[in-house]
Amino acid sequence: MAELGFNEHHQNEVINYMRFARSKRVQRLKTIDSCFEDLKESRLVEETFTADEVSDMLEGLQAVVRGEVEMELINTTHTNVLLLRQLFSQAEKYYLKLQTDVSELENRELLEQVAEFEKTDFKTTNKTSQDVSKPKLAPLNEGGVSELLNKEIARLQEENDKLKARLKTLESQATSALDEKSKVEQALKDLQRVQTDQQFTRRSQEITDLEGTVETLREDFQKSLSATTASQKDLQDNLVAAKHDLLRVQEQLALAEKELEKKFQQTAAYRNMKEILAKKNEQMKEIRKKLQKYESE
Structure with a gap:
């Protein structure tokens, strides 16, 4: 079992967030797939195309896919900010000051560890936690x-x-x-x-x-x-x-x-x-x- 260094409660919170992120990712991928399907159904009706027509179709598809990906990235950033807002708000209630290390976000070893966690623990806990309602965030470091x-x-x-x-x-x-x-x-x-x-x-x-x-x-x-x-x-x-x-x-x-x-x-x-x-x-x-x-x- 992959370990992220959390206790059981925080690990469940991470799983809930990854489940939310995966659902958003699946929705966005479906949107991109629908862009290609729309192109096939609307533009690929003839047997032969000229180079300009192919270039025009690819540019249109590129613009649509680029817009969808950019929107997803922006939405992911904003979602992460809201998540940090929840954590910081809880910390400020107890006069705590949390710190983040942006350089760790590009740590390949940790990223691979998260990927392994998603493949193993996330899949095993997905079935058992489907009927569990999403709990509210608990106070951090309450003992302090x-x-x-x-x-x-x-x-x-x-x-x-x-x-x-x-x-x-x-x-x-x-x-x-x-x-x-x-x-x-x-x-x-x-x-x-x-x-x-x-x-x-x-x-x-x-x-x-x-x-x-x-x-x-x-x-x-x-x-x-x-x-x-x-x-x-x-x-x-x-x-x-x-x-x-x-x-x-x-x-x-x-x-x-x-x-x-x-x-x-x-x-x-x-x-x-x-x-x-x-x-x-x-x-x-x-x-x-x-x-x-x-x-x-």
């Missing part, structure tokens, strides 16, 4: 489109995986920043609590000392009052002075507390904590913007 789609899907999947990994990284960074911010805030609270405890302890000690002083003055006043009434006025004055001292000390204590708080705010630790919190807040804002961007995508 699937391959392109699979590649595009794989690329999109890979890009999606990268975006997911990037999102996980940003989420991890955001979580770490939140944890670090919480630690810094807790450290600041602990520091403030320690400072407050220390201030409260000092304030309590000062109040205790003042209360002890007042109590001592009160005891001295009681002793002085019981000892002599003459010094009562002095003791009362001393008591008033002690109360004024107590008020003055309390006022000084309040001023000292405000001064301590002001000094604490001016300490390097407080400023560092404040700068760290400001930086973390800016980082959180940037991370939230990035997260919002990726969530929208």
Whole structure:
């Protein structure tokens, strides 16, 4: 069996085209035969002809046969163009670019192979395919489109995986920043609590000392009052002075507390904590913007 290098489907398509070409060729040959028959019936009625008459008949026959052959060749060319149009249209639907090599059309080896194919395979398949309706042309290289789609899907999947990994990284960074911010805030609270405890302890000690002083003055006043009434006025004055001292000390204590708080705010630790919190807040804002961007995508 002659082989043309096609699969079974394409070989059947070639057979259908060769059957069509042969039917057209047979019709044209019949037309040429009828030209000769017409010449015999219309002109060859006498027994003898002169040379001019024979030349005239041959020229007329030549013109008719030439016209028929030229018409057949033109029609064959146009038919081949329509066949190529079908193939190219199918290829363009799937973004394929077909190429032709005109030099192969004169390859004697391939032409003999086609002739052998027509003599053997074409004749054997002619009988079996007479009742089969002519199918429509099937898409060429259909697997190429699937391959392109699979590649595009794989690329999109890979890009999606990268975006997911990037999102996980940003989420991890955001979580770490939140944890670090919480630690810094807790450290600041602990520091403030320690400072407050220390201030409260000092304030309590000062109040205790003042209360002890007042109590001592009160005891001295009681002793002085019981000892002599003459010094009562002095003791009362001393008591008033002690109360004024107590008020003055309390006022000084309040001023000292405000001064301590002001000094604490001016300490390097407080400023560092404040700068760290400001930086973390800016980082959180940037991370939230990035997260919002990726969530929208």
